[in-house]
Amino acid sequence: MTDEPLLRVNSLSKFYGSRVGCENISFDLWPGEVLAVVGESGSGKTTLLNCLSTRLMPTSGAVSYRMRDGVFRDLYRMSEAERRFLMRTDWGFVHQNPADGLRMTVSAGANVGERLMAVGDRHYGNIRATAVDWLSRVEIAEDRIDDEPRAFSGGMRQRLQIARNLVTGPRLVFMDEPTGGLDVSVQARLLDLLRGLVTDLGLAAIVVTHDLAVARLLSQRMMVMKDGHVVETGLTDRVLDDPRAPYTQLLVSSILQV
Template sequence: MTADTPDTPILSVRALTKTYGARIGCEDISLDVWPGEVLAIVGESGSGKTTLLNCISARLPRSSGEVLYRMRDGETRDLDDLSEAERRFLARTDWGFVHQNPADGLRMRVSAGANVGERLMAVGERHYGQIRETATDWLGRVEIASDRIDDQPVAFSGGMRQRLQIARNLVTRPRLVFMDEPTGGLDVSVQARLLDLLRQLVADLGLAVVIVTHDLAVARLLSQRMIVMKDGHVIESGLTDRVLDDPQHAYTQLLVASIPES
C-alpha cells in the first residue's frame, strides 16, 4: 500500500545547484512533481536539462540544494540521506529510468524476456513460469510479438529496443519514471508510435513522470506541466498548454516559433 495522495508531491526539489568547477550545470532549481503528473523539462542542447534530470534521479551528485522523495510509507527523505543500498533498491523498484539510447538501459546480450524478468526478480518474484508469463504480457503491451521473447535486443530495431526498455522499466509499476529524450534518434513514424504507446501506458498506470526533451511536440503530447531551461536556469514554467500557447519569455517564444508547421 502506498501513501500517494494527490495533494502531496512525490518529489520536491529545492534550490538545486550543480557546478562543474567554474561552469554551471544548473542553478537554484526548485520544482515539485505530483503523483500521476507528467512534468516536461525542455530546452536546447546545453541548457542544463539533462544535468537536472541526473541530479534529481540520484545519478549525479548535486553541489547544493535538496531532493526530497516521498517513500511508500509516507515519509519524505532527502536522497542524500539514503544509503547506497537504499538508492539502488529505489532504482530497481519505485523508479524507472528510460534512456535516450536503449542500449544504456538494457542488457543487450540476454533475451528480451530476461530483460523484463530481471526487474521482476528485483522485487521478489521467483516463480519462473509467472515471470515468463508477465514478461510475455508486457512485451505484448509494448507491441513486441511474444515469439520474440527469447531473442536478444541486439536483433531488435531501434524502436523495438526502446519499447523493450519501457517494458523493463514499467513492469514493476514504479511510482516515478525519469525519461531522457525517449524518442531521440528514432524515425518520425517510429517516434509517433512510441509516443502514443507512452501516453497510453502513463495514463493506464497513473505514473508520475519527469521527461527531458528538446521537442516541444513531445512535451505537449505527454506532459501537463513544463519548465523551460536556458543556461542552467529555469526561465519559464507552468501548464504545458499555457506555456506553449502564450509563452511569456522571449526565449520560449523563440522555441515555440521554431516548431515546424504541421
C-alpha cells in the first residue's frame, strides 16, 4: 500500500464568464478510495468531475496524477495524446447516459474489445474470451456478445458501459450519476454490482450523485457542494449521520422526509 495519494487536487476553479462552475477545490484521493461528490443540480459537481477527468480545462488550479511509475504528472501540462491514452487505459468514465459511453452501432463484444486493443492486445481469441468473461461479470449472457447495445435495456447498457470501462484494469474511475434514469429495482442491482466490482478490483473512484443512498452505498468519503463550493467533507457515514453544515443538514433531512 502506497503512502502517497493517486490524485492531488489543488485550488481548482472553473468560471464560465462571471458565473462560478466550481471554485477553490482541494483534496487528495487515495488508491482504492471511493469519494462521492454530492449536491443539488447546479452545485458544480459535474463541472468538477469534468475538470478532474480533463474533459474540461479549469480556469486555475492544478490536478496531479500519480502514474504507474510513481511519478506525479500535472494533467493539464500533458499533451492531448497523453491525456487520451490515460482515458483509454488507466482511467474509466461511466456516463449517466450509457449511449454517451458506448459505440451503439458495434457489438457488445466489440465495445469491450476496443479498450483491450487500446492497451495493445491484438489476439482475437483472447480479446473475445476476455469480453465473454467481463460480460458475465456484469450479468450479460454470453449469447448477447454479438448484439448491438441498442438492442439492450437501459440497465444492460449501463452494465456494458461498466464492463467496457473496467476491462483494462484502470486505477481510477469517474462516475457521473451512474444510476440516474434507471428504475429503482434496476438501480439497486446495478449499485450492488458496482460496489462488488469496486471492492474486488481495489479501484479508486469519484462518484458524482445527487442521491445520498448511492453515496452511502458506494463511498467511504463524501464532499458536499453548493453553488460551486465545498461546504462539507468527511467520512460518508459521519457526514450523513451527523451533518454539520446547514446545507448538508437540509439535504439529509429532505431525503429522510420523503
